[in-house]
Amino acid sequence: MTKKFKCEVIRTDKFSVELDEKFFNEEWFENFNRHFYDYEDLEELSKYIAQVITRRGIETFIDGIGVVMQNGEIPMYVVKEKVNTSVNIVFELGDQVGDQECDVYTSEEVSQ
Template identity: 40%
Template sequence: MTFKRTCDVERQDQYTIEFDESVLNEEWMEQFRETFYDFTTLTEHAEHIAQFRARNGSKFIEGYGIPLENGKAPRWADMKDVNKAINIIDGNASMDVYSY
């Protein structure tokens, strides 16, 4: 006999993304656009980074490196890959599971 249950997971994460605008300035954004995405605002970058974080957790992000987490480099990170101009602050998170 096989037991089978379908579960829907509803998740909401909250992140505050901080940028050092003296580093992530218009010149940086122009260079970023040449290789990666056609983002023209820091808001677009923040939304992309938050979505990546929600989907993939704490990892290297192509085009950005490894952001700080709550103001600190992740323990697992190689410091040469850490981008100190980007800080992800973890906020509230919630999850609900529904099975039927």
């Protein structure tokens, strides 16, 4: 007999997104909006970056951004020229995306 469980996972990741205002200027936003998404300011851009990192992990290429710095360092797995040094994701000591708080709620599904 097989038992089936419905699971709801609620995850909380906490980190900061640092953006270089000189790099992310009006011209940059015009180009980004033309090719990717329609964001108007750094706050909207930081939400986009945070969503991508939370969904796909810190070691991902972000459309229109590239690979980002991690705690001020270039990730070991990437060639330096591929990193966008104008974006830095800052974690608390020891934390990583997916390594933080996670609550799981389950309920057994009854077979009919």
